[in-house]
Amino acid sequence: MTKELFLFFLIITLIYFFIRKSVIKHLGISKKFIYVPVNDSHKRLETIVTVTLMLVCLIPIFLIADYDSLILYGNLAIFSGPGILFAFRAFIEWKLDKTTKRFLVSIIDSIAFIIMALGVLFFMGGK
DSSP states (O other), X not given: XXXXXXXXXXXXXXXXXXXXXXHHHHHTOOOOSSOOOSSHHHHHHHHHHHHHHHHHHHGGGGTOOOHHHHHHHHXXXXXXXXXXXXXXXXXXXXXXXXXXXXXXXXHHHHHXXXXXXXXXXXXXXXX
16 A cells, blocks of 8 residues: 555545544434444345345455456445445435434445545556
8 A cells, every 4th residue: 555545545544433423413413333224124225235245245356357456346345335335324314314313424424435445446547
């Protein structure tokens, strides 16, 4: 990992935690250590999305022969997978439970992971 990428991750992480904490504090959103799905359908759909993302991330590992491409793909999967999952979670929370405003935290989480995935592409993709 290059110094620039590490510094990028550090800055994005600090901004992410500051924004997330501010939104939680100002909107009075409950802080839960363990995520609780909105209902059973949400739980099942999130499990399906998680398994699908894991398969999408794991299958190409056996197909990519170039080490540098494998490292790039792995880093992209590490950050884009949770970004997609949090975006899905935000959508479901927004549709089913708007009153808690918990979906705003999921949107912030999703944006942070997607920005980190774009950072991986920018700093590692040009090699």
